[in-house]
Amino acid sequence: MEELKEEEEEELVVVRNDDGDDKVRILVVDDSPLDRKVVDMLLKRSDGLFEVISADSGMKAMQVLGFNEEKSDFPSAKEQKIDIILTDYCMPEMTGYDLLKAVKEHDCPRSIPVVIMSSENDPQRIKRCLAVGAEDFFLKPLKVQDAQKLRQYARLTGPTPKTGTKRKLSVDMMSETESSARRPRLAGVAVA
Secondary structure (H helix, E strand, O other), X not given: OHHXXXXXXXOEEOOOOOOOOOOEEEXXXXXXXXXXXXXXXXXXXXXXXXXXXXXXXXXXXXXXXXXXXXXOOOOOHHHHOOOEEEEEOOOOOOOHHHHHHHHHHOOOOOOOOEEEEEOXXXXXXXXXXXXHOOOEEEEOOOOHHHHHHHHHHHHHOOOOOOOOOOOOOXXXXXXXXHHHHOOOOOOOOOOO
């Protein structure tokens, strides 16, 4: 219980990894100290692949990410190299949904995946979060399988390609036989 009281007094916990960049850095945002502790323990027990950075509110998460215009005492997201954000949906002042929208609207060099978690299984809430760009929606309490999914979401992301980098061939450059011979086929799909 003393450990929990100490965490309640701490507004922001920043854990740094001096071993290198082999760990997935995850920003856990939850207003409940107990829920943050449970998520922290689960992630740290996942083969030591996660480095957890905790924030107790959406506003603190914005500071950690460097999205606030005001000067922050916290290291910026670039310094911490945050790979993924795991945020609670229901929080005072700034909900997890609001944080998700802010992250997706912010002009970042790379998109940071956001996963929402909630103790309420509300299909409309889930659909709304996924529509805005959440990678996934987890129900609390988190499970080992959820930690494995988080690792996958963080590893699948990389620098966002610049728009207009895809090479397009004009119709004149492609021969009729070449385009039809290389057209991908889907098994079990009929074209009418």
